[in-house]
Amino acid sequence: MNKNKSAAAEFEQTVSADELELINQYTRKNLREGEIYTFSVVLCDNDIDRDFEYFTEDTLKSLAEMFVGVTGIYDHDPTAKNQVARIYSCGVENLAPKKTAYGEDYMRLVAKAYIPICEGTRDLIAMLDGGIKKEVSVGCGIEECVCSICGEDMRTHSCGHVKGERYGDRVCCGVLKNPSDAYEWSFTAIPAQRRAGVIKSFFGNDEAGYEERFSESSQGGVVSIEEYNRLKSYAENLKEKAEESRKYKTYLELETVKSGITAKVGIESDLLENMVKGLNVSELLRLKGIFEKKAAEVLPVKSQLAEYCGAFGERKYESLNNQFDI
Ligand SMILES: [Zn+2]
Incomplete structure (x- = not known):
């Protein structure tokens, strides 16, 4: 059948x-x-x-x-x-x-x-x-x-009206x-x-x-396909930002280790390197700040800067600073 x-x-x-x-x-x-x-x-x-x-x-x-x-x-x-x-x-x-x-x-x-x-x-x-x-x-x-209520595009302008709220005898809607x-x-x-x-x-x-x-x-x-493509480029943009953040964190780790050595904190460099890897960006910035303060006490400012530039090379130092301007 x-x-x-x-x-x-x-x-x-x-x-x-x-x-x-x-x-x-x-x-x-x-x-x-x-x-x-x-x-x-x-x-x-x-x-x-x-x-x-x-x-x-x-x-x-x-x-x-x-x-x-x-x-x-x-x-x-x-x-x-x-x-x-x-x-x-x-x-x-x-x-x-x-x-x-x-x-x-x-x-x-x-x-x-x-x-x-x-x-x-x-x-x-x-x-x-x-x-x-x-x-x-x-x-x-x-x-x-x-x-x-006011006719403004609610996605490009913030008119202050809230959807679902009552204004006089009218409820705001999109x-x-x-x-x-x-x-x-x-x-x-x-x-x-x-x-x-x-x-x-x-x-x-x-x-x-x-x-x-x-x-x-x-x-x-x-x-939709159109929306998928937009989401894809948004995700790619995020990936790029994440890659920049990763580079910045690596740079901060190096800087913190260097400051620690300069400050003569008494921790061996390989131990210091392992320690900083577990820190997030704000912790690294804090620690770097502490080391730099200490380093300034240990060495006169001028020679500290000279050592710093000597290790990274002046051009590299500048380009890193520009790249990760925060
Ligand atoms: Zn409005």
Whole structure:
């Protein structure tokens, strides 16, 4: 018996010719009714979310265009085997007279998606058909988050208003504008998970933003290629800084040992070298300061400097000092 046929019979649906045409734009071979399962899913809305942020109607409309063709994943795992459903149409639905918390017409982004029926997708389809797996989270890039009280961009300027705080009769919110990318939507494994809903990524150069994004990723978020590249260059920059810090620490170790010897503290140089390796930068600076003070008592300042430059060479001393200007 053909397994696909039995699965198709299990999830009998009517798919219109127009819908089939839209779906077949994305398929390698033309699929027919009975070979695909279609369903509607609410991606997000324009009401205030748990971060005290909301999308405008225009943002939702732009996202509606961006989400067409985007594959949905299961369990936040963006590997091919988990990319199970694809959106073939998406639009903004106005649910008037229902209003949002800030008094606008309530709108939501509703997508239609399809899943090819096969053994691998059968369980998910059964859950969708039974109305179980309806909760999804979406990931999108947003360029602007504007203060609802004063209109300043809350990511590039600090206007002083705090999201979630009340100012007169208004609660401050971040108004999300100019979406740049709609990169994923996923069925949430645990409906109650903290970030179930909308995962917004803000592109910028501020470190706080990256740190927030890193912590979101650890909550099971997914990054787009563009965002991955930005995070990669941020990580490379950090690596470079770490390398400079390592060089600076080595330089400080050498300096501290030298000062110790000059100060005639009575500790043999190999023992001193081992001791300083266990110290952090601030401890090294403190110890170096103590040794230098002592050295100044032992030797006149002029000869101390001469010895110092003699060991490192004047040029090297200068370049090290410039390089690690703190
Ligand atoms: Zn403001």
